[in-house]
Amino acid sequence: MSAATGGATTLLVIAKSPLPGRVKTRLTPCFSPLQAAALAEAALSDTLAAGLGVAAGRRVLVLDGAPGPWLPAGYEVVPQAAGGLDGRLAAAFEGCAGPALLVGMDTPQLVPELLAVPFGPGGWDGCHAWFGPAADGGFWALGLADPARAGLLRGVPMSTPRTGAVLRARLTSAGLRVRDLPALRDVDTPADAAEVAALAPHTRFARTFRTLGTPVPTPAGPGLTAESR
Template structure:
C-alpha cells in the first residue's frame, strides 16, 4: 500500500520577530508595577503563546527572527535567524530579505493572536495580485505585515515606535502600488494596563501568568 500523500504546504513563510525574554531587556514599560523578572515572565508567556499559534498554522517555513538566544519556550518546527543590525525598520527589512515568496511577519506583543485572526492572510487567494496584509495596532503601530513580494525597501526608513508608524507604513505600501488588505486592530502589550486588558480577553500562558502575578501582588 502506498503511503498517504501529504497535503501541500501553504505558500507563505511565517515570521515571528522577538527578543529573548531577559529581565531588564524586555517589557521595561511594565515596571512598575511588575519587577523586571516578572515583566520578563510575561514577555516569555506572550512569546510562547504567539509561537504556539504560528506553529499550528500551515506554512512553507516558520522562522523566529530572534534578538538573543532560543530557550525552552521555543517549540519544534522553527528555523531561528538572528536579527539584523540597526533600528527596527532595518531588522524587519532584513527578515523579509531572507524570504522568497509570500511572507507574513508578526511580533511578540499580541498574545491574543489566534489562527482565526490570521486566516484571511493564509487563504488560497490571499496573495493574488500585488498584495500586502496589514495588521494595525491600537497604539498607532502595527502587529502584522505581510508581503507577496518581500521587498525590504517597503519597510526600510519607516519611523518605528511612534503613534504614526502604522499610518506611515501603510502609506508606504499604497504608494508602492500594492493592494493592502487589513487584518483586525489589536492592542499591543506595552504597559500594565495593556497587559490587564489583553489578559482579560484571552486564554493561554500569558493570561495564566498574568493572573498568577496579580494574585502574588494581592497577598
C-alpha cells in the first residue's frame, strides 16, 4: 500500500539566482566570480531541464533571488523562506499539499531516468521518503510522502560530512520507511566541477566548463551547501 498522502508528486528545485559573488563561491579563485556564476547558471539550467522530463504534478522553483532568462516554461516560482538552510528546506516542503521530492542546483548530471521511480506509478508504494546521498556526505535529493514530516529537517547540521547520515537517521528513527536513490557528486569545488563535467559531457554545464579551461583542483567539501541554495 502506498505511504503517500495522495495526489501527484511535486518536484521542488531549491536554488539561488546565479549572480556573481552570490553562488559557487568555493569555485574561486580558480574561477572568477563571473565564471563561477556562469557555471552555476549552467548547472541550474541542466537541473531545470531534467525536471521537465519527469511526470510531476507540479514543478516549483524555490528561489532566493529573481528569475532570469534561464527559467524555462513549466515552473512555478516561489521565494525561499528566511533563515538557515534546514528551515528553508523544511518550508519548501510545507508549501506542498501532497508528496514532494526536492533537489538542488548542484547536480547538473541529473537526468530524468534517475527520478523515474519516485515520479512513476506506485513511486511511493511501501515507503515514506526517498533519499539521494551525495558523495561528500550530504544529500542531493529528498522526497517526503507527507510534507508535514518536513520538520525532521529542522536542526539537521547542514554543509558537513555528517549531514546526510544525520538526516537519514532522523527519518528512520521517526518510523519512516526510506528508499535510496543513486549517489551523486555535488559541484562545490573545481575538482567537483571537473569530474561532473567529464561524467556528463553533453550537459550545458560541461560545455560551459570546457570554455573556461582547466582549474587548479581543491579538496572537496560537504554537499547541499547554503551558499548555492
